Amino acid sequence: MVCPELRGGRAFSRPCPSSVRHRLRLRHSTVALLLPVVVCCVLAPSAGQARDTDTAIDTAPRTLRFVTWKADRPGVWDDAIRQFERAYPHLRVQRDLAPHSSTAYHDLLTQKLKNRDASVDLFLMDVIWPAEFASAGWALPLDEYFLPREREKFLPATMAAGRYRRRMYGVPSRIDGGMLYYRKDLLDKYGFAPPDTWDELARQARTILTGERAAHPLLRGYSGQFKQYEGLVCDMLEFVGSHNGSLLTADGARSNLAAPASTRAVRFVREQIIRELATPSALTYQEPESLAVFAQGHAVFHRNWPYAWGVANNPRHSRIAGAVGVAPLPHGARGKSVSALGGWLYGISAYSRRPDDAWTFIAFMTGPEMQKHFAIHASLAPSRIALYADPEVLRANPQYTDWLPVFRTARARPRTPVYPIVSHILQRYFSRVLAFPGTDIVEEAREADRRINKVLALAPDANF
Amino acid sequence: MTAHPADRATARIMVCPALLFVAVFALYPAMDSLVLSLHRLYVSLPGLESSFIGFDNYAELFRDPAARQTFIVTLGFVVLSTALELLLGTGIALVIHERFTGRGGVRAAVLIPWAIPAVVASQMWRFLANDQYGALNLMFFGDRTDAYVPWLADPWTAFGVLVAADVWKTSSFAGLLILAGLQSIPEETCDAARIDGAGAWQRFRHITLPLLKPALLAALLFRTIDAFRMFDLVFVMTQGGPGDATQVIQFYGYKTLFVEGRVGYGTAVSVTVFAATLLLSLAYLRAVGSTLLSRAST
Numbered sequence: 188m189v190c191p192e193l194r195g196g197r198a199f200s201r202p203c204p205s206s207v208r209h210r211l212r213l214r215h216s217t218v219a220l221l222l223p224v225v226v227c228c229v230l231a232p233s234a235g236q237a238r239d240t241d242t243a244i245d246t247a248p249r250t251l252r253f254v255t256w257k258a259d260r261p262g263v264w265d266d267a268i269r270q271f272e273r274a275y276p277h278l279r280v281q282r283d284l285a286p287h288s289s290t291a292y293h294d295l296l297t298q299k300l301k302n303r304d305a306s307v308d309l310f311l312m313d314v315i316w317p318a319e320f321a322s323a324g325w326a327l328p329l330d331e332y333f334l335p336r337e338r339e340k341f342l343p344a345t346m347a348a349g350r351y352r353r354r355m356y357g358v359p360s361r362i363d364g365g366m367l368y369y370r371k372d373l374l375d376k377y378g379f380a381p382p383d384t385w386d387e388l389a390r391q392a393r394t395i396l397t398g399e400r401a402a403h404p405l406l407r408g409y410s411g412q413f414k415q416y417e418g419l420v421c422d423m424l425e426f427v428g429s430h431n432g433s434l435l436t437a438d439g440a441r442s443n444l445a446a447p448a449s450t451r452a453v454r455f456v457r458e459q460i461i462r463e464l465a466t467p468s469a470l471t472y473q474e475p476e477s478l479a480v481f482a483q484g485h486a487v488f489h490r491n492w493p494y495a496w497g498v499a500n501n502p503r504h505s506r507i508a509g510a511v512g513v514a515p516l517p518h519g520a521r522g523k524s525v526s527a528l529g530g531w532l533y534g535i536s537a538y539s540r541r542p543d544d545a546w547t548f549i550a551f552m553t554g555p556e557m558q559k560h561f562a563i564h565a566s567l568a569p570s571r572i573a574l575y576a577d578p579e580v581l582r583a584n585p586q587y588t589d590w591l592p593v594f595r596t597a598r599a600r601p602r603t604p605v606y607p608i609v610s611h612i613l614q615r616y617f618s619r620v621l622a623f624p625g626t627d628i629v630e631e632a633r634e635a636d637r638r639i640n641k642v643l644a645l646a647p648d649a650n651f
Numbered sequence: 652m653t654a655h656p657a658d659r660a661t662a663r664i665m666v667c668p669a670l671l672f673v674a675v676f677a678l679y680p681a682m683d684s685l686v687l688s689l690h691r692l693y694v695s696l697p698g699l700e701s702s703f704i705g706f707d708n709y710a711e712l713f714r715d716p717a718a719r720q721t722f723i724v725t726l727g728f729v730v731l732s733t734a735l736e737l738l739l740g741t742g743i744a745l746v747i748h749e750r751f752t753g754r755g756g757v758r759a760a761v762l763i764p765w766a767i768p769a770v771v772a773s774q775m776w777r778f779l780a781n782d783q784y785g786a787l788n789l790m791f792f793g794d795r796t797d798a799y800v801p802w803l804a805d806p807w808t809a810f811g812v813l814v815a816a817d818v819w820k821t822s823s824f825a826g827l828l829i830l831a832g833l834q835s836i837p838e839e840t841c842d843a844a845r846i847d848g849a850g851a852w853q854r855f856r857h858i859t860l861p862l863l864k865p866a867l868l869a870a871l872l873f874r875t876i877d878a879f880r881m882f883d884l885v886f887v888m889t890q891g892g893p894g895d896a897t898q899v900i901q902f903y904g905y906k907t908l909f910v911e912g913r914v915g916y917g918t919a920v921s922v923t924v925f926a927a928t929l930l931l932s933l934a935y936l937r938a939v940g941s942t943l944l945s946r947a948s949t
Contacts, residue, residue: 294909301694319695319912404797415892468782468801470893480783604695608911615717615895622806622893634716646696 248276251544254283254299254310256292259494260565267560271551278544288473289313289417293607300325300536308539309548311531312357314348314599315417315606320534321351322604322646327535328354332546344597345570349532351602357532358553359570361561364526364597365425366590368481368489368499371512373399381514382488385429388517389459392487396464403484408464410477410486415618418473420600420610421527422490423617426452428525428598429518434613435601440647442639444616445632452519453620453628461621464488470622482507490516492529496586497566513586515593528597530570562587568594605642612638681925688919694912708919718920720895721903727810728899729878732817736874737867739818740825745855747826748833765823773887776816777803780888787812806896809889813897816884821877825870832866833859865939872935876928900924 258264268280285292293316299307300323312320320326333355338346342362349357367388369381373395382388392408399406412418424434432449435442443449461467465486469477474491478498481489482505489495502508515524533549535542551557558569563583568590574580575591601609616635620626691704712718747758764772779786782801792798803809836859844854882901885891891898891906901924908917 290910297694297912298909322697323695323912324697414890415894416890466801467804470804471782471801605693605911607695608913611906611911614892618892619894622804622896645693645699 248279249541249544250279250281251308251541251548252281252283252306253548254285254296254307256285256311257287258565259287263561263565266564267552267557270557270560271548274551275547278547280548283307297325300538303538304536305538305540307536308541309533309535309545311360312534314345314363314528314530314532315610317349317356317532317534318351318602319604319606321354321356325537326356327537327539327542328356329358329535329546330355332550333358340572341570342572342594344528344594344599345530345532348528348530348599348602351604357534358549359530359532360553361530361558361567362570362594362597363492363494363529363568364590364593365421365490365516365529366493366495366526366593367514367516368491368495369512369514370484370487370507370510372507372510373487374512381512382517385426385455385459385517385519388488389464392464395487405485407466407480407486409460409469409488409490410465410472410480411460411469411490412473412477413461413465413469413618413621414471414473415614416473417610417614419617420613421529423453423456423613424598424600425490425516425525425527426456429516429522430455431519431522439601440643442636442643444636444639445629448519448522450628450632453617453632455519457621457624457628462624467622470618493568493590494566496584513589515589523596524593526593526597528599603643604646608642609639612642684918684922684925687914688916688922690915692914694914704915708916709923711916712919712923717895717898718903721898721900724810724896724898725879725900728814728817728881729875732814732821732878732881733871733874735814735818736822736825737829737870739822740829740870741863741867743823743826744829744833748830761823761826763823764820765827767820769820769883770887772820773816773884776812776819776884777888780812803889804893806893809893809897813884813888816888817878817881821874825874828870828873829863829866832863832869835866836862868935868939872932872939875931875935879928879931880924 255264268282272279285295292311293313296307296310300320312326317326321328338355341359345359345362346355349355349359367381374381374391377391377395377398379391379394382391389408396406396408412422427434427444427449430448430452432446432452433443434449461469472480474495477489478491478495480486481491481495482499484506489499496511496513499505499511500508505511516526518524533553535545535549539545553570555571555574558567558571558574559577559580561567562569562574562580566584568584568587569575569580572591575587581587600606603609612635616631620628620631688708689703689705691699691702691707693699743761747754747761767775778784780802782788782799782804785799785802787802788799791800800808802812840858840862841854844858849857880901881899882905885897885899885902886905889897891902900920904917904920904924907913907920911917
């Protein structure tokens with residue numbers, strides 16, 4: 188750290204001729220005001236370093252700094268970390284809590300990593316980040332810790348998410364995938380089985396809305412996440428994929444949004460979901476708002492991640508507890524059900540001074556016992572395959588048997604270090620065509636393709 | 652006033668620390684940004700040669716339809732919100748300038764929106780505009796819940812709510828500046844006009860308004876620059892959506908720089924914002940300066 192200001196300040200405080208001193212008292216006070224600021228700026232980083240060396244003394248417990256988000260069920264996390272500290276008394280875990288929103292958490296974490304902040308030992312990565320973190324040199328390759336025979340025990344989709352250029356950078360803490368929640372009571376009343384296709388979903392919703400209009404004027408057919416943010420990309424890629432479209436061409440080299448199958452899916456969402464079944468208010472919803480609509484009993488169908496199961500069936504948060512069904516998402520006339528892969532992976536900072544300790548923590552937290560703990564107490568779906576046959580897990584989450592096939596085929600978003608840029612383009616494209624009903628979908632899709640291709644060309648060999 | 656040469660030398664030395672401070676914390680980052688904005692640089696692609704590309708980032712900024720849209724949105728926001736704020740601010744200033752019982756209380760109350768932290772105010776407006784429990788809907792539609800409007804879902808109403816929130820929050824600041832101008836107008840001038848038989852409107856139109864011009868310009872300057880750099884409302888309320896309808900340039904710059912990690916291009920956006928506000932301030936300062944000069948010479 189250079190400190191010319193400080194030196195300047197000291198030179199300035201040397202005695203000077205009394206006449207001048209008198210005249211300049213005013214300016215003296217200005218500098219006096221500035222000095223503390225300068226001193227703080229100069230001293231702050233060294234103070235941080237001092238703290239780190241203190242804890243490096245071997246006898247005292249070593250502290251791991253874990254950057255994580257504010258959890259939905261903080262108590263379950265507190266408990267898990269207490270268990271870890273009991274099992275490894277020489278280690279302490281200090282959590283730095285970031286906002287729950289993935290984008291806000293990404294901002295905070297990458298800011299620390301850009302500064303090569305050694306006070307970060309490990310962190311959680313959204314499934315879309317490992318490529319970026321690996322390419323930027325922020326995440327440590329975990330190949331020597333995370334051995335192939337261990338990797339086989341995890342769901343393959345989550346392993347792919349943590350891999351970049353044939354090296355492993357993340358260990359999945361759990362798995363997430365988009366699901367279709369529905370009102371079992373309403374579907375039963377009208378004699379419907381959960382819909383297989385999107386058209387069937389639309390037909391069922393219309394029938395139910397017409398029948399219930401008098402009793403329940405606020406009832407909507409569908410609720411999902413369509414605000415301009417990352418969740419919009421997940422929802423829309425599910426629609427596109429299940430209509431037999433895709434974001435990228437089969438070789439992963441080019442953007443494929445203008446293909447007829449993809450634009451057909453977008454048109455379906457614009458005309459039938461947004462304008463009709465979900466109402467345009469869905470354009471302001473992220474997960475919590477859309478789930479609130481469903482949990483208050485104002486929606487027939489609802490798309491969300493696995494955690495919604497626990498909330499929708501909890502009588503304290505939901506008016507429809509016990510009347511909720513869940514199924515794989517529907518598909519287009521031609522196409523298969525597609526669920527967007529989500530979830531969080533543990534990673535170790537490349538700037539950490541104690542990667543071995545960090546690994547001890549990760550191995551503990553992603554082990555069968557802890558994943559079971561999270562599955563039972565926080566209904567987080569495990570990333571370990573064996574737990575889907577575990578009687579205790581299944582007693583708490585009987586729906587997991589049906590979910591396993593969905594998780595096995597969950598589709599990842601592109602694995603590229605420039606994903607944040609691609610996502611921004613996708614958010615703009617989808618939000619524009621949904622919010623402005625007059626826009627030409629094919630024209631906008633071509634424009635998005637052109638932009639995405641330009642970005643992908645920056646990291647051409649990344650997507651494998 | 653002439654200074655002794657020795658004094659002058661001392662003065663120069665005395666100024667050094669402050670100059671250094673400004674150089675290190677203001678000038679250097681600004682210059683560094685300028686240099687960065689001429690490079691192709693991505694945080695997530697350190698292997699990519701960080702090459703000097705001249706003004707390509709700026710060329711792209713002005714060619715890219717997404718970026719151009721942010722200019723239009725920003726411009727619309729600046730013009731609309733500043734105009735409304737000056738209008739309302741003048742009204743506020745005229746009211747709290749009058750003598751009436753409870754004026755102190757009214758003056759304090761008027762300033763409350765301005766004193767609320769921006770993020771808190773933005774969050775409050777997000778709740779107000781909510782489609783299910785928002786007070787805006789309650790105000791307009793009462794019990795007719797089926798008529799409730801999702802204000803932030805439509806590109807136009809979302810933009811409108813943004814402007815309304817900004818006007819609500821900062822009109823009182825403009826009012827405060829204008830009040831200061833009002834108080835500098837000598838009462839005798841108004842009294843003289845009254846004796847000459849001028850009505851209230853005529854006094855306002857021909858006496859108050861012309862003499863208020865410098866204060867109005869100052870308020871205009873502050874409000875334009877602030878509106879140009881508006882960020883928090885968009886960040887909290889809309890994230891630029893729906894369909895980029897509320898994507899103002901400052902938020903666009905933040906997204907490209909911090910979320911996407913496009914350092915070169917993102918910096919070019921910030922430098923453009925900086926240059927635009929600088930030009931605006933210079934233009935206004937010239938205008939304010941000339942009115943002051945013309946007043947001094949008459």
